[in-house]
Amino acid sequence: MNGREILLVEDSADDAELTRIAFAEAGIPNRLVVATDGADALDYLFGRGQWQGRDIDQQPALMLLDLNLPKLDGREVLQAIRGDVRTRGLPVVVLTTSVEPFDVEASYALGVNSYIRKPVDFGEFVSAVRQVGQYWLVLNQPRTAWSRATQP
Amino acid sequence: MSPDSHSAPPPASPEDRLAAAEHALQALRSQQEVLAAGISHDLRAPLRAIGSYSSLIAERHADGLSEEGRDYLRRICEASSRMEGLIEGLLDLSHAARASLQARPVDLGLLADWSLTELRDATPGIDIEATVQPDLVALGDERQLKQMFDRLLDNACRFSGSEGAVRVEVSGKREGDRLHLQVRDHGSGFDMRYAARMFEPFQRLHPAEQGAGHGLGLAIVQVIVERHGGRVRAESRPGGGSVFHVELPAAPVAGDGA
Numbered sequence: 001m002n003g004r005e006i007l008l009v010e011d012s013a014d015d016a017e018l019t020r021i022a023f024a025e026a027g028i029p030n031r032l033v034v035a036t037d038g039a040d041a042l043d044y045l046f047g048r049g050q051w052q053g054r055d056i057d058q059q060p061a062l063m064l065l066d067l068n069l070p071k072l073d074g075r076e077v078l079q080a081i082r083g084d085v086r087t088r089g090l091p092v093v094v095l096t097t098s099v100e101p102f103d104v105e106a107s108y109a110l111g112v113n114s115y116i117r118k119p120v121d122f123g124e125f126v127s128a129v130r131q132v133g134q135y136w137l138v139l140n141q142p143r144t145a146w147s148r149a150t151q152p
Numbered sequence: 153m154s155p156d157s158h159s160a161p162p163p164a165s166p167e168d169r170l171a172a173a174e175h176a177l178q179a180l181r182s183q184q185e186v187l188a189a190g191i192s193h194d195l196r197a198p199l200r201a202i203g204s205y206s207s208l209i210a211e212r213h214a215d216g217l218s219e220e221g222r223d224y225l226r227r228i229c230e231a232s233s234r235m236e237g238l239i240e241g242l243l244d245l246s247h248a249a250r251a252s253l254q255a256r257p258v259d260l261g262l263l264a265d266w267s268l269t270e271l272r273d274a275t276p277g278i279d280i281e282a283t284v285q286p287d288l289v290a291l292g293d294e295r296q297l298k299q300m301f302d303r304l305l306d307n308a309c310r311f312s313g314s315e316g317a318v319r320v321e322v323s324g325k326r327e328g329d330r331l332h333l334q335v336r337d338h339g340s341g342f343d344m345r346y347a348a349r350m351f352e353p354f355q356r357l358h359p360a361e362q363g364a365g366h367g368l369g370l371a372i373v374q375v376i377v378e379r380h381g382g383r384v385r386a387e388s389r390p391g392g393g394s395v396f397h398v399e400l401p402a403a404p405v406a407g408d409g410a
Binding site for chain 2: 012018021067068096100102103118120121123125
């Protein structure tokens with residue numbers, strides 16, 4: 001499992017904490033960085049605002065994105081990420097409570113890698129998180145520019 | 153020119169009235185979509201927190217609670233999962249009413265088998281014995297008709313007593329261009345005086361202890377059947393099981409020359 005961070009974009013503190021617990025239960029050791037709105041997420045990725053000076057050559061291994069967010073919503077965040085060469089290859093998984101066909105359609109049209117509905121049941125959520133971690137942090141081979149990873 | 157031709161505006165033409173009605177309908181539809189999206193996201197989010205944190209307490213901190221505390225906690229967990237079912241039902245009802253229908257020949261026997269498989273997986277404690285007649289082919293939307301079977305068969309199993317075994321029969325026959333489908337159970341049945349009311353949203357004929365759900369299942373069935381230009385009715389006597397009669401358009405037979 002590579003050691004890079006996971007960026008969670010989530011405005012609800014309850015959900016961010018649940019995701020943190022689920023990652024711990026699933027045995028995924030990567031540090032979870034939480035951005036509480038879409039603008040904050042982009043600031044993190046591009047080293048602006050409160051993230052001024054962050055080394056943006058060290059991009060997260062995975063971004064988990066909620067759709068309904070304050071300021072910039074998830075679709076706008078996706079659009080910005082896919083429109084910039086520095087973040088074009090970042091694996092983005094939408095993690096949301098909505099299964100409205102419109103949201104699913106729009107996310108794929110904007111280049112999301114995967115779309116997952118947050119299960120209401122916590123046990124199912126842990127198992128979803130475990131599978132997401134297994135796939136994106138272990139099985140998936142990222143683009144070479146990203147894979148100068150931090151192997152011990 | 154008549155004397156009052158200047159005092160009253162000319163009556164709107166039928167075309168204008170139709171256009172105005174279509175406009176109003178469109179506005180209502182998009183309002184409903186916004187509401188459904190709101191239910192889907194904004195009601196579910198706090199519910200996830202309630203359900204997840206209470207199940208975490210049950211898993212990790214139950215030892216620190218009294219017997220009474222554990223009982224209250226169990227009630228919270230159960231209520232939150234009931235509410236999840238209710239939100240799911242409301243969304244399905246709203247989708248059933250507004251989703252566009254893709255009509256093509258659909259093998260109802262396959263859909264019924266598929267529904268039964270899922271139902272057996274979801275209720276491992278209940279032994280479901282089913283007979284499904286093959287070659288019932290309707291003309292309709294596969295996803296919606298699958299949803300119809302999900303709800304009808306769930307209903308059949310819900311009210312089939314507590315002996316842990318359920319018997320269900322799905323059969324039908326074709327008459328001209330109509331298909332008459334029957335879903336029969338051998339459960340507790342219902343009082344025929346309330347036969348029409350059970351298709352209205354939130355109407356229940358049984359208390360929760362006897363298996364009642366959120367009161368949306370049969371309303372969803374009715375919306376789906378009526379959007380297919382069909383009809384649904386129920387027949388029963390208390391203790392004697394129930395039969396749901398569904399009439400749907402039949403798929404054209406090869407060689408009909410249509």
